[in-house]
Amino acid sequence: MxxxxxxxxxxxxxxxxxxxxxxxxxxxxxxxxxxxxxxxxxxxxxxADDGGSSGILRSELQMPPPGDIRNVLTALADVEPLMSEMMRYRFSSGSGLAGHSLGNLILAAMTDISGDFVTAVRELSRVFAVRGRVLPAADEAVVLSAEMEDGIIVTGESKIPEAGGRIKRVFLEPxxxxxxxxxxxxxxxxxxxxxxxxxxxxxxxxxxxxxxxxxxxxxxxxxxxxxxxxxxxxxxxxxxxxxxxxxxxxxxxxxxxxxxxxxxxxxxxxxxxxxxxxxxxxxxxxxxxxxxxxxxxxxxxxxxxxxxxxxxxxxxxxxxxxxxxxxxxxxxx
Incomplete structure (x- = not known):
């Protein structure tokens, strides 16, 4: 043995x-x-995500956006397909629930239970038998901004593609x-x-x-x-x-x-x-x-x-x- x-x-x-x-x-x-x-x-x-369900949870709970992390956890998970489908499930109705992904809400709950986002990701990785490690780039949310070629500054990851101009550079705050x-x-x-x-x-x-x-x-x-x-x-x-x-x-x-x-x-x-x-x-x-x-x-x-x-x-x-x-x-x- x-x-x-x-x-x-x-x-x-x-x-x-x-x-x-x-x-x-x-x-x-x-x-x-x-x-x-x-x-x-x-x-x-x-x-850096600030749109949709992730953006709402980021703003209201002062946590890093969970959406991209949730997608990666689901992709690397070694669980039954139904469990992965549950993590991706998005509520289509309900006051306050519509638009939220169940996986995002689970990550938010785990963050509250464990005390920080990084621990929440680690614990959920264990629960879902993730093949590998999933790490946020930082343990705090960052704001992504873009300077367009015409000099206009667009703030917010979700707003950048909607600006309609050509991007010169992007930068983080902080x-x-x-x-x-x-x-x-x-x-x-x-x-x-x-x-x-x-x-x-x-x-x-x-x-x-x-x-x-x-x-x-x-x-x-x-x-x-x-x-x-x-x-x-x-x-x-x-x-x-x-x-x-x-x-x-x-x-x-x-x-x-x-x-x-x-x-x-x-x-x-x-x-x-x-x-x-x-x-x-x-x-x-x-x-x-x-x-x-x-x-x-x-x-x-x-x-x-x-x-x-x-x-x-x-x-x-x-x-x-x-x-x-x-x-x-x-x-x-």
């Missing part, structure tokens, strides 16, 4: 340690695939927000750091704007991978190519962060493009020569699935990521 326990412990230590940073639906979709791989996952999730020490340690110990997919300015960059997190990523010798969105996002990345996404990150952190960029090169059916075009979204163009001239290595493949919405093929994407990480570790040895 003791031999078996030791063997499992050794196997666990030998799993590549991967830190995934971001927020939003794209991150959760990808994590559903990654959790099936033999990886030690730490997800670092933005706390600017010197402290990250969780566990998040910094996870980055320092990582074999791989994965950023994206997700809203460039409102999900990805808020994590990299936390000074000590950005410094830890830049100092790390881990393989660094960027997963680019499949479609542009109205009000954020209208007309952006793959290199435009990378340039925006460079402009904010002052360094080329990534070794590899994973992008979709598969065709998107015209009827699907038409559906997204109605909302102003278009496929992100892979300007391959521009991306490679900047020193990035490109992994391009057909990585999309379409059901109700266009999403990354989580299984295929995860296999690419796992292979890159394995190859990187073998080269380092």
């Amino acid at each position: 003791r031999v078996e326990v030791m063997s499992v412990a050794v196997q666990k230590r030998e799993r590549p340690r991967i830190v995934v940073m971001g927020g939003g639906t794209g991150l959760s979709v990808m994590l559903r695939g990654l959790k099936e791989m033999p990886l030690d996952i730490t997800a670092i999730v933005t706390v 600017s010197e927000v402290e990250p969780l020490p566990e998040a910094v340690a996870a980055i320092e110990e990582a074999d791989a750091i994965l950023i994206g997919p997700g809203s460039l300015y409102t999900s990805i960059l808020p994590n990299l704007l936390v000074p000590k997190l950005a410094e830890a990523v830049m100092a790390s010798e881990a393989i660094k991978i960027f997963v680019c969105n499949v479609m542009t996002q109205p009000g954020e990345t209208d007309g952006y190519t793959v290199s435009d996404h990378l340039q925006a990150i460079y402009d904010h952190v002052g360094k080329h962060l990534f070794d590899y960029v994973i992008v979709n090169s598969g065709d998107i059916p015209p009827q699907v493009q038409d559906k997204y075009a109605e909302k102003g979204a278009k496929p992100v163009e892979l300007d391959y020569d521009e991306v490679t001239s900047l020193g990035y290595k490109v992994i391009a493949d057909t990585l999309v699935l379409f059901r109700t919405y266009l999403r990354h093929d989580a299984d295929k994407l995860s296999r690419h990521i796992y292979q890159l990480v394995q190859d990187w570790i073998l080269r380092k040895r």
